Amino acid sequence: MILKAFQEEGVTRVFGYPGGAILNLYDSLYDSSICHVLTRHEQGAVHAADGYARVSGKPGVVTATSGPGATNLVTGIANAYMDSVPMVVITGQVPTFLIGTDAFQEADITGITLPITKHNYLAKDVEELPRILKEAFHIATTGRCGPVLIDLPKDVQALEEKYNYPQEIDIAGYKPNVEGHPGQVNRAIKAIKNAKKPVIMAGGGVVRSGGYHELQEIATRGNIPVTLTLMGLGGFPASNHLYLGMPGMHGTRAANYALMEADLIIAVGVRFDDRVTGKLDAFAPRAKIIHIDIDPVEIGKNIAVDIPIVGDLKRVLQALSRRFQPGDTAEWLDKVNQWDKKVDLNPEPVDNKVIKPQQVINKINEITGGEAIIATDVGQHQMWTAQHYRFEKPRSFVSSGGLGTMGFGFPAALGAKLARPEETVFCIAGDGSFQMNIQELSTAVYYGIPVKVAIINNSCLGMVRQWQELFYNRRYSYSTFEYGPDFARIAEAFGAKGMKVDQFDQVEETIKTAMQEEGPVIMDFRVDSTENVFPMVAPNQPINNLMMDGSDV
Amino acid sequence: MKKILAVLVEDKPGVLSRVAGLFSRRGFNIDSIAVGETTEPGISRMTITVEEDSPTLEQVVKQLNKLINVIKISNITEDPAVSRELMLIKVQAEPQNRGEIQQIVETFRGKTVDVSPDSMVIEVTGDDEKLEAIKLLLQYYGIKEIVRTGKIAMVRGSKNSAGN
Missing domain, CATH: 3.40.50.970 (Thiamin diphosphate (ThDP)-binding fold, Pyr/PP domains)
Structure with a gap:
């Protein structure tokens, strides 16, 4: 039944490692058309599924056994959670009648992964399983993506329930907001028009949502320089003349100076991580901030926001790009262009034996x-x-x-x-x-x-x-x-x-x-x-306080 | 200032630990939490009292909303509402003090629910202020143990506290 659900969800490949409590699922994989990749450690499987998901945009699917199999996944699940990677993890569990008895290879993996999954399930009743599978894929791949874990006791796997995969889905407590609030979008349009020194700071959200064409459209038509956080790299072509490089602790001079001098930051799918902002109260002191994100929690979490827009980035950027009018940024671009947008490459070494x-x-x-x-x-x-x-x-x-x-x-x-x-x-x-x-x-x-x-x-x-x-x-x-x-x-x-x-x-x-x-x-x-x-900003320093080499420590 | 949140949650295994875990790992201060069923099967209601300033409270609400099992959150701090908490107090009571203690209990409309040779168990319901007041008075005799349910609250009038 699980494999049928996989097929229904378009899953063609899973990454995993077998073991006692998940033997039933592996038995059905034996002659399935779904391709299973056997890694050599569960951590390898979960990271491989993560890489697969980041590149394909489809959910990564992982299978592992109970106990140590499940706990070996923990780092990989936490990793996917922090970077909002869509993932469905299926772990075997000891039979329901042994749960809670410290049985062989028993670990409370739903308890362990509670803080590092978007949601998780212990499927004790086979009748609930189709709904749980459907919900898991839905939750993992919509809104702000993330890993969802299903813990599947061995006796539940063994039951062959009549296959009835639900088509509809209704989760009372889960309704991600997709369209940005029109009033806030209007305010953003006005702010962009009036800005003299705007900067776009885009992150992983742009890559995940597929809103990069819209981003490029806004940047080029508005003549607004763009900096990309680590997670956003590739979301805007590095060869574009408006690209400033990465901001933050190891950011370029151009990106960091531009953020510190900006009068408007258009933050798109970023979360103002400490590695980006440096000393928080010194960050971008003159800037109004437009923050666009799918996850309302990120707005106002680290930094006060002037114009919050909650919604799917692609949709919001579309709405913006259709209607915004460029401001006059010529003078600002002249200034920004004086700062280094690239990090100096070490010159080719004099000594051929030393590779930089x-x-x-x-x-x-x-x-x-x-x-x-x-x-x-x-x-x-x-x-x-x-x-x-x-x-x-x-x-x-x-x-x-x-x-x-x-x-x-x-x-x-x-x-x-x-x-x-x-x-x-x-x-x-x-x-x-x-x-x-x-x-x-x-x-x-x-x-x-x-x-x-x-x-x-x-x-x-x-x-x-x-x-x-x-x-x-x-x-x-x-x-x-x-x-x-x-x-x-x-x-x-x-x-x-x-x-x-x-x-x-x-x-x-x-x-x-x-x-x-x-x-x-x-x-x-x-x-x-x-x-x-280098450059490097020491921890908790303002990001324009760049060290270009170790001499100024 | 204490804030009161009325939270509707799906009655699923682990929902309480999801909520409690969120508070501890995000470093939010939880004052009390009370859970019980509602008129609708499968849905429980939590009354959570938190001691947080406004920006943090906003984060609390957003983070709670992010939990899949949380259906709805209403901040009813500012609403006209009745709030109650039940407290059981075991107080040191030699036979000669029992009369005095009984008078205090009656003043607060409490009840004596158990008497042993040297102690009494008192039940009292009310808001924070009232419970603190009786606690203070009974301290004179020696309090051996206190149990509190945590606060529950309901908005006055026909409006549903969860905003429905």
């Missing part, structure tokens, strides 16, 4: 023309990717924004490649992060998923090391790896292609070779371990 990490990312960017799908892990390499890869297309940057999950990138890249096999998919990873889900090399090789992994290997936990250097008197407490594995040989042992690169002049050729390979490739770039991510 930014150069590796820059080469990947040059070779792929900003058109590849890039998944990352978390840390310095993630920020360098955000700064130096020039994303041209929406849904092409797959990264753990809210939760900041190391180990996310590689499995997510696998999911992304399965969702869009025609695209080139890179995973830019750190040597620390990659080791957190390195077992998924098996999955990549077994299914022949040709993801190109570029490990920015600096033999340390770079971002931790950077903070220790800048704020902890260079006391490098447990952040450096005196011993690191030979990733190329590990790749070979798993059956993938592995390449180790320690000369600058090999970088370009290696990337080109990797792209020609048919299977998965691991590139181990041995980079300068002393390199830091």
